[in-house]
Amino acid sequence: MNNTKEHIYSILAEVTDPEIPVLTILDLGIVRDLICTQDNEIEIIITPTYSGCPAMDAIAFDIKLKMIEAGFTKVKITYTLSPAWTTDWMTASGKQKLNEYGIAPPINVSSRMNKLLFDEDENIPCPHCGSTHTKLLSEFGSTACKALHQCMDCKEPFDYFKCH
Ligand SMILES: [Zn+2]
Incomplete structure (x- = not known):
């Protein structure tokens, strides 16, 4: 079995x-x-x-x-x-693959306990260069499950797999 x-x-x-x-x-x-x-x-x-x-x-x-x-x-x-x-169920290797694919993986809901301390949207690491100097362009990216962000350092736009 x-x-x-x-x-x-x-x-x-x-x-x-x-x-x-x-x-x-x-x-x-x-x-x-x-x-x-x-x-x-x-x-x-x-x-x-x-x-x-x-x-x-x-x-x-x-x-x-x-x-x-x-x-x-x-x-x-x-x-x-x-x-x-929830996005917490995604495996660590899954999150890594997502990042390599150019989509910023979801930040664990559990680690978002600090959410009140900073604006999450400013802190999504860029999957291309790793910079956290990023901004939210649109709540909806290529699909409703993702948000569109842009890196201020390498200028690349990227999808962020939203937490929920
Ligand atoms: Zn970047």
Whole structure:
């Protein structure tokens, strides 16, 4: 059974976010559980990153497709909305990949306890040069999940994956 789970996780590691292809669904931390029933049905429980995010349909489709390709034909995908996904669930390697992709990764909600002490928008590190001398251009970047910032040092605009 554990071998099966490990195998399934290795399949899920090939499913990427359609909006951010460098991130797998394991990087995002949206896979909550796997249940293998006795009649070989696999239930995959995922938590949507953003409710109503159209990317979730594409992700569920990709999971099914990858599972079928691997020989698992009885696959059920269940969404669980509680507890709600937060950007804290994203793995450290996921955040690193995001930064290398040119999107500033979310700053942990837990570390934002200091939020009142400074204006967060001024302090998103630039994914290109690392400068914190950045400014918010728009609350909405290439998608509603991101905000558009610009670095004042290297002048590059960049997306910031918003916390929630
Ligand atoms: Zn920069």
